[in-house]
Amino acid sequence: xxxxxxxxxxxxxxxxxxxSRKKAKTQQLSANDLxxxxxxxxxxxxxxxxxxxxxxxxxxxxxxxxxxQTDNGRVVRFNVAEDRHEALTESRESISDxxxxxxxxxxxxxxxxxxxxxxEQPFDSKSLLPEWHExxxxxxxxxxxxxxxxxxxxxxxxxxxPIAAKGKDVIGVAQTGSGKTLAxxxxxxxxxxxxxxxxxxxxxxxxxxxxxxLILAPTRELALQVxxxxxxxxxxxxxxxxxVKVEADEDTSTLLADKPEGQQPGKRGIGKGKGKGKGKGKxxxxxxxxxxxxxxxxxxxxxxxxxxxxGMSAQKQRRILDRGVDILVATPxxxxxxxxxxxxxxxxxxxxxxxxxxxxxxxxxxGHFAELDxxxxxxxxxxxxxxxxxxxxxxxxxxxxxxxxxxxxxxxxMQTFVFSATLSKDLQRNLKRHAPKGRKNKKIASxxxxxxxxxxxxxxxxxxxxxxxxxxxxxxxxxxxVDCLATDKDGYLYYFLLRYxxxxxxxxxxxxxxxxxxxxxxxxxxxxxxxxxxxEQRQRLKNLDRFKSTPNSILLATDIAxxxxxxxxVDHVVHYQVPRSADAYVHRNGRTARAMRSGFSLLMxxxxxxxxxxxxxxxxxxxxxxxxxxxxxxxxxxxxxxRIQVARQIDSTQHKIKxxxxxxxxxxxxxxxxxxxxxxxxxLSQDDGDKPSKYQKKKRSAKSAALKAELKQLLAQPLxxxxxxxxxxxxxxxxxxxDVIAGDYHETMIGLxxxxxxxxxxxxxxxxxxxxxxEFEEWNGFSS
Ligand SMILES: Nc1ncnc2c1ncn2[C@@H]1O[C@H](COP(=O)(O)OP(=O)(O)OP(=O)(O)O)[C@@H](O)[C@H]1O
Numbered sequence: 001x002x003x004x005x006x007x008x009x010x011x012x013x014x015x016x017x018x019x020s021r022k023k024a025k026t027q028q029l030s031a032n033d034l035x036x037x038x039x040x041x042x043x044x045x046x047x048x049x050x051x052x053x054x055x056x057x058x059x060x061x062x063x064x065x066x067x068x069q070t071d072n073g074r075v076v077r078f079n080v081a082e083d084r085h086e087a088l089t090e091s092r093e094s095i096s097d098x099x100x101x102x103x104x105x106x107x108x109x110x111x112x113x114x115x116x117x118x119x120e121q122p123f124d125s126k127s128l129l130p131e132w133h134e135x136x137x138x139x140x141x142x143x144x145x146x147x148x149x150x151x152x153x154x155x156x157x158x159x160x161x162p163i164a165a166k167g168k169d170v171i172g173v174a175q176t177g178s179g180k181t182l183a184x185x186x187x188x189x190x191x192x193x194x195x196x197x198x199x200x201x202x203x204x205x206x207x208x209x210x211x212x213x214l215i216l217a218p219t220r221e222l223a224l225q226v227x228x229x230x231x232x233x234x235x236x237x238x239x240x241x242x243x244v245k246v247e248a249d250e251d252t253s254t255l256l257a258d259k260p261e262g263q264q265p266g267k268r269g270i271g272k273g274k275g276k277g278k279g280k281g282k283x284x285x286x287x288x289x290x291x292x293x294x295x296x297x298x299x300x301x302x303x304x305x306x307x308x309x310x311g312m313s314a315q316k317q318r319r320i321l322d323r324g325v326d327i328l329v330a331t332p333x334x335x336x337x338x339x340x341x342x343x344x345x346x347x348x349x350x351x352x353x354x355x356x357x358x359x360x361x362x363x364x365x366x367g368h369f370a371e372l373d374x375x376x377x378x379x380x381x382x383x384x385x386x387x388x389x390x391x392x393x394x395x396x397x398x399x400x401x402x403x404x405x406x407x408x409x410x411x412x413x414m415q416t417f418v419f420s421a422t423l424s425k426d427l428q429r430n431l432k433r434h435a436p437k438g439r440k441n442k443k444i445a446s447x448x449x450x451x452x453x454x455x456x457x458x459x460x461x462x463x464x465x466x467x468x469x470x471x472x473x474x475x476x477x478x479x480x481x482v483d484c485l486a487t488d489k490d491g492y493l494y495y496f497l498l499r500y501x502x503x504x505x506x507x508x509x510x511x512x513x514x515x516x517x518x519x520x521x522x523x524x525x526x527x528x529x530x531x532x533x534x535x536e537q538r539q540r541l542k543n544l545d546r547f548k549s550t551p552n553s554i555l556l557a558t559d560i561a562x563x564x565x566x567x568x569x570v571d572h573v574v575h576y577q578v579p580r581s582a583d584a585y586v587h588r589n590g591r592t593a594r595a596m597r598s599g600f601s602l603l604m605x606x607x608x609x610x611x612x613x614x615x616x617x618x619x620x621x622x623x624x625x626x627x628x629x630x631x632x633x634x635x636x637x638x639x640x641x642x643r644i645q646v647a648r649q650i651d652s653t654q655h656k657i658k659x660x661x662x663x664x665x666x667x668x669x670x671x672x673x674x675x676x677x678x679x680x681x682x683x684l685s686q687d688d689g690d691k692p693s694k695y696q697k698k699k700r701s702a703k704s705a706a707l708k709a710e711l712k713q714l715l716a717q718p719l720x721x722x723x724x725x726x727x728x729x730x731x732x733x734x735x736x737x738x739d740v741i742a743g744d745y746h747e748t749m750i751g752l753x754x755x756x757x758x759x760x761x762x763x764x765x766x767x768x769x770x771x772x773x774x775e776f777e778e779w780n781g782f783s784s
Contacts, residue, residue: 026079154179169462176590209324213354220309222564227307311537336371472586477593478758486606502571531557625765721751
């Protein structure tokens with residue numbers, strides 16, 4: 001029998017046959033102690049890579065499952081034959097120092113090659129990546145940057161890297177999509193890789209890895225993405241498999257030159273071509289590295305990264321932690337849950353080398369404020385006079401262990417990085433000014449400012465890098481708006497989605513709104529996927545993945561998707577409802593126009609939302625008029641409204657039928673469970689004045705079928721713009737012949753030219769000169 005971890009249980013042929021069971025002595029083990037193995041699963045359009053090994057299936061062989069009746073009820077036991085157990089224990093010991101297999105295993109270095117040679121193969125950054133050369137990053141990181149075609153650092157990276165390398169704390173503010181993850185990730189990876197490279201493999205595998213870096217992120221998706229991004233940096237391991245001409249680089253230690261700890265990548269005199277030699281001497285212009293090719297060998301990784309987030313198997317996450325990871329990316333809620341039962345992790349956090357708050361300003365909005373506060377307390381530097389007890393105590397022996405930790409925060413070495421696209425100037429100033437005195441305050445922090453003031457910067461003068469653009473928006477983003485009644489938003493949205501096909505991320509402020517809109521989208525045959533916090537985590541990731549892999553698709557999301565998510569090629573962001581704060585507007589827009597690509601955002605504004613829009617833009621130092629209106633083909637819009645009306649009717653009829661069925665079933669099931677006969681006046685199958693009769697139900701079903709047929713017909717009808725003759729394409733007030741010849745005709749809206757949304761924006765109205773007193777509208781947003 002094979003047991004599978006996670007929700008699925010897969011059964012295989014009995015490994016422990018009944019005859020052998022009779023003879024063999026068995027031993028009982030807990031589920032956690034069984035030697036789980038990862039099951040290789042189909043790589044679904046990147047899902048696995050996003051899950052960082054946490055949602056993989058695991059299996060175990062040769063285990064008998066028995067159920068025992070105890071005083072506490074029925075419990076499950078796992079019997080393993082003793083001789084088998086010994087073998088399993090041995091094999092388990094041999095893997096215990098390795099991270100979980102699968103995507104979370106960052107990389108491997110071939111055993112048969114001198115490990116130090118493999119790990120430190122130099123990289124000719126001077127000629128291959130001249131703009132990265134001065135940073136002297138670990139060769140492994142340089143290879144990754146090269147493989148990902150990141151030919152130069154982004155502005156935030158080029159400023160943050162040398163500062164972080166000096167051991168300074170950094171508060172980094174830069175526009176959305178500007179590469180902040182690597183701005184803090186590269187210094188951490190560089191430091192840990194350099195340290196790990198100086199240890200021998202056996203030294204590394206003997207001891208459990210102490211946690212070195214903790215990265216806190218506000219949403220599960222973002223945490224998984226960060227961990228995936230960092231893992232991707234570790235995945236290019238063996239230089240010899242690359243089509244690159246590798247030459248010895250004599251000077252790869254610049255990044256660490258000023259570093260207090262002085263760790264430098266060892267210059268081990270590895271000369272040209274000291275790998276396996278594949279692809280040597282190829283033209284560097286053709287040298288596109290293939291990271292997947294590189295993950296061939298076995299053995300523990302130099303640096304491991306794992307994600308700990310809610311909605312996934314806590315048991316497996318604990319196991320990963322037990323084995324030890326170098327970098328942990330976590331959401332505060334799940335981390336705090338685990339911390340409450342795991343004092344050794346709490347000790348690790350006290351001894352961190354790096355603490356990162358990614359999107360710190362969002363974390364207080366997610367309901368994990370208290371958890372975050374508690375976690376941050378653990379990172380405070382302990383001085384005898386102001387020792388702070390975390391919510392749960394650590395016993396003395398652990399504190400003693402802490403003294404022996406190799407690199408401890410109490411030694412003052414923890415570096416703190418706080419990054420976001422929106423940290424107000426006031427907050428930046430306060431953070432910089434703030435000395436560690438905030439930590440004496442034992443009360444739970446209540447605002448973002450309070451919380452950040454709790455950060456115990458070891459650096460008396462943390463560096464603030466503020467590269468945020470004026471108004472918080474990216475220069476490659478084109479904004480627009482449409483003013484309409486709230487009830488007309490569905491029609492405008494449908495028009496927009498058909499008129500400008502592509503990948504559109506539609507933000508709504510409530511889950512109910514998404515639940516209402518989803519069936520409409522489905523009835524209108526649009527590729528839409530929902531994303532909100534009440535979906536199961538597996539479903540959330542699946543929907544995100546489908547959106548990523550479907551070029552013409554729609555993601556209907558709440559603000560859980562507003563921060564940090566890096567989905568390449570989101571063409572449009574639509575604010576179906578006006579965001580609640582200026583920060584949310586900036587971050588939502590930031591899901592498009594990333595990494596210098598162009599992007600488009602549409603703000604749908606109902607009359608009662610105009611005040612909100614004015615306030616929101618006001619706090620960004622802007623005016624409502626600055627966002628230009630979208631030009632709309634009203635004739636086409638009317639045709640679409642007819643479709644929407646029928647779709648709504650279908651939805652409402654189906655909803656009624658579903659509700660009745662649900663009530664009826666509920667009543668029947670309850671009666672059956674109690675072995676009662678349902679009274680005729682309660683039996684919904686009987687006719688009753690208030691309750692729908694069989695005839696009424698039949699009528700309703702017939703109506704639904706008729707409406708569906710009507711919608712089908714409407715959807716099949718071509719959408720033709722006013723003045724267009726489809727019979728004579730050279731005539732009519734709007735001849736379409738030129739567009740047809742040029743291939744610029746719109747595929748679904750006949751008569752309209754295929755354009756980008758940004759091309760159909762009307763000129764912005766001139767900026768109003770405001771009276772003084774109008775200028776300061778209360779707004780709890782960006783500049784607050
Ligand atoms: N040096 C670089 N050159 C090119 N692309 C880069 C570089 N560094 C990062 N990127 C890419 O840019 C994209 C955005 O990076 P990232 O997600 O770190 O942005 P961010 O600033 O954290 O955005 P947000 O504020 O929305 O969280 C990613 O796809 C990343 O791989």
